[in-house]
Structures are given as C-alpha cells and as structure tokens.
Amino acid sequence: MTIPVARPLSRNPAARARGENHGEDATVDEIGAGIVPRETVLRPCPSQAGPGHARVARALGTGIVAGEFPEGAVLPAEPVLLARFGVSRTLLREAVKTLSGKGLLEARTRVGTRVRERAAWNLFDRDVLAWTLDASIDRRFLRDLAEIRLAIEPAAAALAAERRTDADIAALESCVAAMRAAPGLDPAFASADLAFHLVLADASGNLFMHSVGAVTEAALDVVFRMSRPTDPQAHETSWRAHAAIAAAIRAGDPAAAARATEVVVRDGLRNGAAAVEAGAPRPTLVPACPVRRGSSR
Incomplete structure (x- = not known):
C-alpha cells in the first residue's frame, strides 16, 4: 500500500489523503512531490538525473554533507575526480559550478576548490x-x-485565522480527523500531521509561507515519522493540540491560533529530540520521479 507525501502549495490535501493525483507533471527536483511507499521520503530520482554533471554533483554533494569532504578541505585534484567519476572535464566543472551555486564549494585561484563552511550552505x-x-x-x-x-x-496560523476559507477549515479538520483515527505508530498519522502543516501554510494566503513550507516539507516528513506518538496518551495529546489550532482558525482568533501552533512546534522539537536520543531509525530516502501534482491558490 502507498500513501501520498503532501505536495507543496496543493489546494486539495483531502485528495492527497485519498491517494488522488491531479494536475500538471512535477519536476524531478520537487522533493516533496509524489506517491511513495510507507516510511519513505523523497530525493531526486537517479534515473532522471542521468549521467554527467547531475550525477557527479549529487555524489559530491552527499559526500560534503556527510563529512567525506570536511568543511574547509580542498577537493582532490581534478585528475583524481575525473578518474573517480568517469566523466569529462567539462561535466566535472559543471558539477562543481552547480555545487558552488548551492553554497557548498568555492573555487580559489592557486588553491583549488574548497568546501565552504556549513553556514554558507543553502539549506533552502x-x-x-x-x-x-x-x-x-x-x-x-x-x-x-x-x-x-x-x-x-x-x-x-494567525493569517489563516483572518483569511481562511471554508475549504481551508474543512481540510484542516479532515487532517485532524485522520490523525485521531490513526494510531500514533501508524505512518498514516505522520502523513496527516504533515498535510495539516502544509494546509496551514496554504491557508495563510501568503506566497512566501507557501514556499517555505514546500522547502521544509521533506525535513518535516522525516521528523514527523521519527517522532510520532508511541502511546495512547501521547497520541491523544498530539491530535488534540492540532485540533486546537483548527478550532482557533475556525473561530477567526489569530492570537489563539498562533499560541496553539507554537505549542505544537515546541512539542514536536521535544519529541524529535527524544527520538534522536533513543536512536529511532530514520525513514529511508528514495528517488522522487515525475508525478502529477495539484494546482496552487
């Protein structure tokens, strides 16, 4: 069985929860887009990235963030990298240019290509x-x-309380109902949790908040699946906390909606930290190949 990973800017999370798929083709880069097996999140599809500079950029990028090429280190000489990846000098330089644009690398005359400090990486x-x-x-x-x-x-959430439509309220409450119906350890709980937060960003009516939600989607998916509640009391606490956000938005109370959302985010941080300390296994990243997606507002 498969479940949908919520897609950025979609106006129909209820359809996502049913596994429906409508709209134009998504690009390979859209990490959040697609329908994938349970316990998975997405990364660019290797078969779609193909040979050449995209493959090399992915291999070097993964090596950098994993510490194979530490911050401040100079990459191996060009002949070494050419032999390692089996590509032309043009393709290797294109890959380096791509990673430089993402803030991971910096080319210096007479020094070589250096890995930049983590603070310079474009995590967005x-x-x-x-x-x-x-x-x-x-x-x-x-x-x-x-x-x-x-x-x-x-x-x-505060903006959503001022701007929400009937469809937004229905979508939020549908997500809460799905969270309530799914035991905490059921991956469907984490999927409904993620959908709730993307609906929230969408209901704000602010395009920048849409974009931030789209970018952080993959991270939230992993964290939610790691930290979903493990006992009935924690499960009830979680879905009720989300219900409080939906109720405040329905009531048109921006301050209450903001407070309730802050409670949920802080609880999520505590639960996620506890899962990391306990050594909870992380969901496996799998390729994200082109799929259909919904339209934006």
Whole structure:
C-alpha cells in the first residue's frame, strides 16, 4: 500500500489523503512531490538525473554533507575526480559550478576548490536539504528546523485565522480527523500531521509561507515519522493540540491560533529530540520521479 507525501502549495490535501493525483507533471527536483511507499521520503530520482554533471554533483554533494569532504578541505585534484567519476572535464566543472551555486564549494585561484563552511550552505535548496537528511539528523538539525518553524508557522496560523476559507477549515479538520483515527505508530498519522502543516501554510494566503513550507516539507516528513506518538496518551495529546489550532482558525482568533501552533512546534522539537536520543531509525530516502501534482491558490 502507498500513501501520498503532501505536495507543496496543493489546494486539495483531502485528495492527497485519498491517494488522488491531479494536475500538471512535477519536476524531478520537487522533493516533496509524489506517491511513495510507507516510511519513505523523497530525493531526486537517479534515473532522471542521468549521467554527467547531475550525477557527479549529487555524489559530491552527499559526500560534503556527510563529512567525506570536511568543511574547509580542498577537493582532490581534478585528475583524481575525473578518474573517480568517469566523466569529462567539462561535466566535472559543471558539477562543481552547480555545487558552488548551492553554497557548498568555492573555487580559489592557486588553491583549488574548497568546501565552504556549513553556514554558507543553502539549506533552502531542495537538493542540499535532501542530502542533509540522507546524511544525518541530530539535535542541532532539529533545533534549527524548530526555530525556522517558530518564526513562520505561528504567523501563518494567525493569517489563516483572518483569511481562511471554508475549504481551508474543512481540510484542516479532515487532517485532524485522520490523525485521531490513526494510531500514533501508524505512518498514516505522520502523513496527516504533515498535510495539516502544509494546509496551514496554504491557508495563510501568503506566497512566501507557501514556499517555505514546500522547502521544509521533506525535513518535516522525516521528523514527523521519527517522532510520532508511541502511546495512547501521547497520541491523544498530539491530535488534540492540532485540533486546537483548527478550532482557533475556525473561530477567526489569530492570537489563539498562533499560541496553539507554537505549542505544537515546541512539542514536536521535544519529541524529535527524544527520538534522536533513543536512536529511532530514520525513514529511508528514495528517488522522487515525475508525478502529477495539484494546482496552487
């Protein structure tokens, strides 16, 4: 059986939950798009990336975020890399150019190509985010993710309380119902949780919040699947906390919606950190090949 991973900017999360798939073809880069087996999230499809600079960029990028090429280190000489990847000098240089554009590499005259410090990496780039998820998730990653969520999601909930449509409210409540119906350890719980937060960003009516939700989608999917509730009490606490957000949005109360959302994000940080400490297995990243997607607002 397969479940849909929520797609960025979709206006029909209920259809996603039913496994329906409508709209134009998505690109390979759209990490969040697609229908994949349970316990999986997405990364670019190797068969679609094909041979050449995309393959080399992916291999080098994964090596950088995994620490094979440490921050500040100079990449091996060009002949070494050419022999390793079996590509032309033109394709290798194109791959390096791609990674430089993502903030991972910096070419210096007479020095070589150096791996830049992590702070320079563009973690809002979907490839970089996917490689980071594939390499490791630690407390710092969870903290940084929670901080960007705290900066965005309560504000999105407040805007949603002012701008929501009947369809938005119905979608949020449908996600809550799905969370309530699914035992915490059922992957369907994490899918409904993710769909709820993407609906929330969508209901804000703010295009920038749409975009942030699309970028962080893969990270949230992994974290939600790692940290879903393991006992009935935690399960009830979680779905009720999301129900409080939906109720505040339905009531048109921006302040209450923001407060309820902050509670959920902070709880998620604690649960995720506990899962990391306990050594919870992470879902496996799998290729994201072209699929159909819904339309944006």
